[in-house]
Amino acid sequence: MSELFNNIGNSSNLITGHINPDGDALGSALAFKLILDSKGISSDVCFDIKGNIPSNLNHLPINLISNNAMNKYENVYVFDCGNSERLGSLEEIALKSDQVIVIDHHIEPSFGDIQVIDSTAASTTQVLYREIISADIEIDKNIANCLMTGLITDTGRFQYSNTDYEVFQIASKLMLSGAELTSISDNIYGSIPMNAIKLQSEVLNRIKLFDDEELVVSYVLHEDYKKFNIESSEIDFLIDSIRLVKESNVALLLKEQDDKSFKGSLRSRTKLDVQKIASLFGGGGHKAASGFSTALSMDEITTKVKNAIRSQA
Numbered sequence: 001m002s003e004l005f006n007n008i009g010n011s012s013n014l015i016t017g018h019i020n021p022d023g024d025a026l027g028s029a030l031a032f033k034l035i036l037d038s039k040g041i042s043s044d045v046c047f048d049i050k051g052n053i054p055s056n057l058n059h060l061p062i063n064l065i066s067n068n069a070m071n072k073y074e075n076v077y078v079f080d081c082g083n084s085e086r087l088g089s090l091e092e093i094a095l096k097s098d099q100v101i102v103i104d105h106h107i108e109p110s111f112g113d114i115q116v117i118d119s120t121a122a123s124t125t126q127v128l129y130r131e132i133i134s135a136d137i138e139i140d141k142n143i144a145n146c147l148m149t150g151l152i153t154d155t156g157r158f159q160y161s162n163t164d165y166e167v168f169q170i171a172s173k174l175m176l177s178g179a180e181l182t183s184i185s186d187n188i189y190g191s192i193p194m195n196a197i198k199l200q201s202e203v204l205n206r207i208k209l210f211d212d213e214e215l216v217v218s219y220v221l222h223e224d225y226k227k228f229n230i231e232s233s234e235i236d237f238l239i240d241s242i243r244l245v246k247e248s249n250v251a252l253l254l255k256e257q258d259d260k261s262f263k264g265s266l267r268s269r270t271k272l273d274v275q276k277i278a279s280l281f282g283g284g285g286h287k288a289a290s291g292f293s294t295a296l297s298m299d300e301i302t303t304k305v306k307n308a309i310r311s312q313a
């Protein structure tokens, strides 16, 4: 029996996930919403979203997301979020609810009365898929598309080292349920606004390779958003362009924020653990993909990352 679906009553339910949700957080939360809807169980889906949801995720049923959460819920279902601060403005509501249920694949989530987690799973949608199967719930096309989205984005289109036998097994079952792999992939990876492509060429020009550490670093400045007339939510794909550099094993993209601080994204293509590096800045994630926020300068960040790579060697 599924621990997750066992516990749902006709109580008040909030479905949420990490701030500025990605394909996995949105895909898992919305798949869960569709299931509750089909069971006639009411729920609200809310996230702390700065700006708009990236257009490359608008194939998901994002119309199910509401802007107004109530002050208190009996159950709060949290997807793809390893610590409560990452809920942003929804943290307070979550922590005063009767019960927090965390469904996740991060390493040891630091909160949750009930945890349905597997840090070896490639995506949260994979963890949710297992629960759906063990609860004997039917997966229709819309649910399949949501689950597939998390699987595609968190495995980098089935290419990251977390892509294993089970991932393909689930993907193939989702295809059987009607998942539209081609159109989802095209929307996520093949539909980049022209302005973002122009910014990409600028970011590629800025790449620096540090041979000793096999590290590549590039950056997006705050003024770039104005110059290229683009929202920060539209450039999540840039880290994937940077990590293509053959001479590198680790890629770092720094994105300057309104307050001049930086958000860093890290990718590793070897056994080197970038989750550990992100944690030096108070961030987190996974071995092959992680992120952090810091008030340090670009030079300071780069030095710290280089040192961390050398200490893992």
Ligand SMILES: [Mn+2]
Binding pocket: 024, 025, 080, 105, 122, 123, 124, 154
């Ligand atoms: Mn995830």
